[in-house]
Amino acid sequence: MELKKYINKKLTCFLKAKEKEEVLLELINLICDNKEIPDREELKKAIFYREKLMSTGIGLGIGVPHVRIKGIEDLIVTVGIGKQDIANYETIDGIPVRIVVMIVAGEGQHKPYIKFLSLIVSKLKKSEIRKKLVKAKNEEEIYNILSS
Amino acid sequence: MEIEPRLNILILIGLTILLGTAGSRLFKKFKTPQVIAFIIIGFFLGDSVLGIINKQILSSFSFFNIFVLGITGFLIGGELKKEIFQKYGKQFINILLSEGLLAFVLVTLFVVLIGNLFFDNTNFVWALGLLLGSIAAATAPAATTDVLWEYKTRGPLTTTILGIVGLDDGLGLILFAIASSISLAITGTNAIAIPKIFLHILYEIGESIGIGILGGLFLSLTVRKIRDKYGIITFSLGIIVFILGLSKLTECDILLSAMIAGVFITNYIPRKSKEVFEMTNELMPTLYILFFTFFGAQLNLKNLTLPTILIAAVYLIGRTVGKGLGANIGARISKAPKTVIKYLPWCLFSQAGVAIGLSILATQRFPGEIGNSIVIIITTTTFVVQIIGPLAMRIAITGAGEAGLNITEEDIIRESKAKDIMDTTVPLIYENMSLTEILKIFSETDNLYYPVVDKSKKLLGVITVDHIKNSLMTSGLDSFILAYDLMEPVIAKTSSDLPMTEVQEILSRHNLEYLPVVSAKDEVLGFLERRQISRKISTKLIELQKQAESLG
Numbered sequence: 061m062e063l064k065k066y067i068n069k070k071l072t073c074f075l076k077a078k079e080k081e082e083v084l085l086e087l088i089n090l091i092c093d094n095k096e097i098p099d100r101e102e103l104k105k106a107i108f109y110r111e112k113l114m115s116t117g118i119g120l121g122i123g124v125p126h127v128r129i130k131g132i133e134d135l136i137v138t139v140g141i142g143k144q145d146i147a148n149y150e151t152i153d154g155i156p157v158r159i160v161v162m163i164v165a166g167e168g169q170h171k172p173y174i175k176f177l178s179l180i181v182s183k184l185k186k187s188e189i190r191k192k193l194v195k196a197k198n199e200e201e202i203y204n205i206l207s208s
Numbered sequence: 209m210e211i212e213p214r215l216n217i218l219i220l221i222g223l224t225i226l227l228g229t230a231g232s233r234l235f236k237k238f239k240t241p242q243v244i245a246f247i248i249i250g251f252f253l254g255d256s257v258l259g260i261i262n263k264q265i266l267s268s269f270s271f272f273n274i275f276v277l278g279i280t281g282f283l284i285g286g287e288l289k290k291e292i293f294q295k296y297g298k299q300f301i302n303i304l305l306s307e308g309l310l311a312f313v314l315v316t317l318f319v320v321l322i323g324n325l326f327f328d329n330t331n332f333v334w335a336l337g338l339l340l341g342s343i344a345a346a347t348a349p350a351a352t353t354d355v356l357w358e359y360k361t362r363g364p365l366t367t368t369i370l371g372i373v374g375l376d377d378g379l380g381l382i383l384f385a386i387a388s389s390i391s392l393a394i395t396g397t398n399a400i401a402i403p404k405i406f407l408h409i410l411y412e413i414g415e416s417i418g419i420g421i422l423g424g425l426f427l428s429l430t431v432r433k434i435r436d437k438y439g440i441i442t443f444s445l446g447i448i449v450f451i452l453g454l455s456k457l458t459e460c461d462i463l464l465s466a467m468i469a470g471v472f473i474t475n476y477i478p479r480k481s482k483e484v485f486e487m488t489n490e491l492m493p494t495l496y497i498l499f500f501t502f503f504g505a506q507l508n509l510k511n512l513t514l515p516t517i518l519i520a521a522v523y524l525i526g527r528t529v530g531k532g533l534g535a536n537i538g539a540r541i542s543k544a545p546k547t548v549i550k551y552l553p554w555c556l557f558s559q560a561g562v563a564i565g566l567s568i569l570a571t572q573r574f575p576g577e578i579g580n581s582i583v584i585i586i587t588t589t590t591f592v593v594q595i596i597g598p599l600a601m602r603i604a605i606t607g608a609g610e611a612g613l614n615i616t617e618e619d620i621i622r623e624s625k626a627k628d629i630m631d632t633t634v635p636l637i638y639e640n641m642s643l644t645e646i647l648k649i650f651s652e653t654d655n656l657y658y659p660v661v662d663k664s665k666k667l668l669g670v671i672t673v674d675h676i677k678n679s680l681m682t683s684g685l686d687s688f689i690l691a692y693d694l695m696e697p698v699i700a701k702t703s704s705d706l707p708m709t710e711v712q713e714i715l716s717r718h719n720l721e722y723l724p725v726v727s728a729k730d731e732v733l734g735f736l737e738r739r740q741i742s743r744k745i746s747t748k749l750i751e752l753q754k755q756a757e758s759l760g
Contacts, residue, residue, distance in 0.1 A: 110692060113640040118688050126693065152688075167697050174678050174689075181685055 064207040070094050071138040072202040080149040087138050087162045098131035117151030122184045123160040132166035228497035241355045241598035250504020261505035276499040278452040280350045281463040284374040285470020286485040300371040303538030308345035308379040311530030316341030318522035326515040335391035342387040344527040346380030348560035349373040355601045362614035363759040364545045369555050377562045384566050385409050415460035420468025423451035428477045441487040507591045520588045531556045547608040554604035557597035559590050613756040620745050627704035629744050630725045630734030636661050643689040657722040660695040665731045669695030701726050
């Protein structure tokens with residue numbers, strides 16, 4: 061599996077929101093504006109429910125909100141880079157979140173979903189990648205860093 | 209408008225099967241053997257009450273009765289494996305002789321005693337006594353085995369009953385031949401030397417055994433090469449019917465020939481014969497409905513007089529005491545298991561086709577009062593014992609603990625609900641459990657599927673071993689991936705009261721390997737996995753087998 065296949069320029073952005081809940085909503089809106097989502101409310105509910113079970117702040121300044129819902133045919137990935145630390149995003153190591161990758165998969169997409177999650181996390185665990193992402197000037201650059 | 213006669217018979221057969229099935233279901237509610245329902249329905253449809261099934265119809269079905277009796281004999285033979293003869297052979301002979309001969313002696317004496325009060329002719333009374341005594345020795349194989357099959361029995365009592373009912377018709381026939389020759393001599397109708405009669409009987413038995421062995425050998429050689437089940441059943445039926453026809457042609461004992469054929473194939477081709485018997489057995493429920501309903505229809509109780517009622521009463525007493533006491537003595541002598549000694553006396557009361565057949569034979573050999581009295585007495589007593597016999601048997605086989613021990617996988621499924629089979633110890637995985645915790649549970653259990661629940665144990669999804677395998681590639685994410693991320697949605701679920709037949713239907717319809725069992729509030733009560741269902745059923749079958757073996 062290649063990350064490039066799922067990273068979409070239109071779905072990368074610099075986050076305007078400064079706080080976790082707003083950041084999640086901003087990324088959900090970005091997905092809904094660019095992709096056909098059968099039920100926006102269900103997506104919102106599922107993302108927030110998952111966060112309630114356990115925060116997706118996996119450490120090293122990375123947040124990976126992810127969910128599987130009905131009616132999605134292929135993985136949808138959106139990337140948001142925070143200009144500053146995102147408030148209220150609980151993390152394992154206490155390092156504030158700056159990079160958020162939201163993954164939305166279909167109910168039956170267990171294997172690609174887990175595989176993508178694994179690949180993106182291993183990539184983001186490299187500090188030079190994280191540094192490049194935080195310093196990126198535009199969406200094109202974000203896309204290039206993650207697709208390379 | 210007159211209905212065309214053949215159509216009439218078809219309507220009648222249809223009606224009989226429908227009424228019989230409905231009646232047996234009703235009787236089942238009162239824990240009464242179905243055979244009683246068939247006979248009572250037949251009795252009402254027969255000449256005694258409604259006259260719908262009349263003599264003409266009954267005589268056109270006489271071939272059918274032979275067929276059913278033959279198939280019954282064949283199936284009984286199938287139960288008599290070499291090992292059974294080795295284990296129970298001596299016991300069979302002891303019990304057979306004591307119950308048959310004691311019934312013969314007591315009935316003869318009782319009838320003579322009472323008969324002397326009403327009739328002046330002593331020879332006539334003795335002839336009546338001897339003939340009725342000999343008829344009393346036989347036990348109805350079809351009615352007896354129908355009860356055994358209905359209650360799915362297994363164990364030493366069942367084996368002994370099958371052995372006895374298979375053989376005591378033969379004893380009845382021998383006694384009848386002797387009794388009729390003595391009766392002919394003392395009533396002065398015709399005298400035949402007794403040694404000649406013995407020779408004739410031996411010849412008949414030899415003929416039956418010969419036909420049975422030849423038929424069994426032919427059947428074994430034929431079905432051994434056939435693989436498809438329809439081929440097996442059609443060839444088997446063809447050969448069995450041929451054996452019956454040949455026995456009728458040579459005027460030897462039909463039941464014995466068919467039984468010997470069954471004994472032959474069960475011992476000659478044990479594995480393949482299992483298929484033959486299983487498939488033949490499947491025909492029996494429908495055949496028995498017609499057989500016993502027609503049987504009930506031919507019971508005519510119109511010509512009862514005081515002497516015949518009293519003689520019928522002493523016949524019943526003599527036969528019941530003789531068979532019961534004889535079976536008990538025989539079982540004690542042969543040191544049979546306790547359950548056989550205690551309960552066998554209650555299992556040999558049924559009397560049907562053979563007794564009626566012999567009574568009709570008596571009317572041919574003794575036209576006039578003796579013959580007519582015998583028919584009336586046998587008809588009346590048959591009606592009574594066919595009601596009491598199966599009931600007594602049900603109580604006995606239940607008391608002996610043998611009911612329900614001879615069941616198949618399909619029976620267990622048919623009689624079970626989800627709650628009887630479900631695994632209630634399946635570990636629950638909570639939605640917020642991490643992959644690390646899930647892997648720990650996985651390593652400690654051998655399940656392939658796990659229900660995922662929320663904190664109130666409400667079912668949310670299922671995690672499969674495949675999911676766990678896939679998640680192993682997410683190294684470093686073990687504490688961050690949750691059950692919620694891994695689970696798949698629930699495609700189907702069931703309540704604990706759903707019959708297992710429907711559970712299996714759901715599993716097949718959705719091509720599922722598992723099915724969660726939930727309460728009305730969707731809380732997980734248990735879990736059904738295909739392989740666990742098979743395991744549980746196999747364990748149950750082994751338990752029942754051990755239980756049956758422990759009885760003797």
